[in-house]
Amino acid sequence: MTVPASSxxxxxxxxxxxxxxxxxxxxxxxxxxxxREVRGRLRDRFDTTLPRFDVLAQLDAAARESxxxxxxxxxxxxxxxxxxxxxxLVERLVREGLVKRETLATDRRTQIVRLTPLGKRSLDxxxxxxxxxxxSLFADLTPSERTRLYELLGKLRTSVQNSLAxxxxx
Amino acid sequence: MTVPASSxxxxxxxxxxxxxxxxxxxxxxxxxxxxREVRGRLRDRFDTTLPRFDVLAQLDAAARESxxxxxxxxxxxxxxxxxxxxxxLVERLVREGLVKRETLATDRRTQIVRLTPLGKRSLDxxxxxxxxxxxSLFADLTPSERTRLYELLGKLRTSVQNSLAxxxxx
DNA sequence: ACACGTTGTTTTAAGCATATAATATCTGAG
DNA sequence: CTCAGATATTATATGCTTAAAACAACGTGT
Numbered sequence: 003m004t005v006p007a008s009s010x011x012x013x014x015x016x017x018x019x020x021x022x023x024x025x026x027x028x029x030x031x032x033x034x035x036x037x038r039e040v041r042g043r044l045r046d047r048f049d050t051t052l053p054r055f056d057v058l059a060q061l062d063a064a065a066r067e068s069x070x071x072x073x074x075x076x077x078x079x080x081x082x083x084x085x086x087x088x089x090x091l092v093e094r095l096v097r098e099g100l101v102k103r104e105t106l107a108t109d110r111r112t113q114i115v116r117l118t119p120l121g122k123r124s125l126d127x128x129x130x131x132x133x134x135x136x137x138s139l140f141a142d143l144t145p146s147e148r149t150r151l152y153e154l155l156g157k158l159r160t161s162v163q164n165s166l167a168x169x170x171x172x
Numbered sequence: 173m174t175v176p177a178s179s180x181x182x183x184x185x186x187x188x189x190x191x192x193x194x195x196x197x198x199x200x201x202x203x204x205x206x207x208r209e210v211r212g213r214l215r216d217r218f219d220t221t222l223p224r225f226d227v228l229a230q231l232d233a234a235a236r237e238s239x240x241x242x243x244x245x246x247x248x249x250x251x252x253x254x255x256x257x258x259x260x261l262v263e264r265l266v267r268e269g270l271v272k273r274e275t276l277a278t279d280r281r282t283q284i285v286r287l288t289p290l291g292k293r294s295l296d297x298x299x300x301x302x303x304x305x306x307x308s309l310f311a312d313l314t315p316s317e318r319t320r321l322y323e324l325l326g327k328l329r330t331s332v333q334n335s336l337a338x339x340x341x342x
Numbered sequence: 343a344c345a346c347g348t349t350g351t352t353t354t355a356a357g358c359a360t361a362t363a364a365t366a367t368c369t370g371a372g
Numbered sequence: 373c374t375c376a377g378a379t380a381t382t383a384t385a386t387g388c389t390t391a392a393a394a395c396a397a398c399g400t401g402t
Contacts, residue, residue, distance in 0.1 A: 140192040159201060162209070162310075
């Protein structure tokens, strides 16, 4: 394994740090571009929002993993949003009949959230188009580039998690 | 150059589409992780928010490019947020004395936004720490991995922009 | 039994974001 | 000159997001 010269001195070069920052800014720009587009299309085509879509998609994904039951906290962890955020979001979905919420008999604090048949149908109508949108946005990347990007983002995620764990453990 | 079998039939394989989707979800997860962390630190260390920081950083970047003057619309384009959003954001920064806004003499519709000396000092206090945060989050990526990620994200951005241009041009 | 810390959820207050409509100003064709 | 667009910004309504506090239910050690 090769050791970069700068590690002798115990700090990274200024260039490395600038590359990190530039990469982060570009990551953010890409995410915003895609997210804005997906938001707009969900709105135009299905009159819904990205957070609502995400809730339905996560509930469906959980069901496929045979974790038929998700609590509010499970859902907020999966969606990476705060618990309080989810309350009003699920509230609206319940009002629209896409989701149902029921108190768990064995622990009356916890709320179980489930897709209704209507919610499932609604999601199934959106999913194929959503996938096509994403695919067309990625169209100029070759399969191997996509795979490489996927891998590098995996490394980045691990790096971020490690960094947070170190920081949090102090 | 090898040609995938599916290109004979004129459409991509299902696998390619799934890779796009998986890559997109991972991109979003990474962005959310980093963004949440940066938000939290800006809040804890400097009692400010990411959008506010972004406004200051863009104003400073523009000044360095000797584009000393940015209008509200310039700024909203650079930040990739809507014009209406910026109004209240800049409003708050003006109230805090970090930014000043003045009407352009030659066109009384347009507002020029500028960093105040206080705003510049405030930004300069935050910038080095911000760069260190980002760099530590990227710590596990080698320089060449960072560079490769940067390049691939550049390709992705181009791909997204091409896709939007085609769609918009119809 | 019961006080106390923990866990799951909701509420609240503030800020961010968008789309749409309104307002103000400019510009150019006639 | 004047008025019909075009452009720059702000206002409004709605929804998302977070942090922090409040609330409710659980479970354990005494």
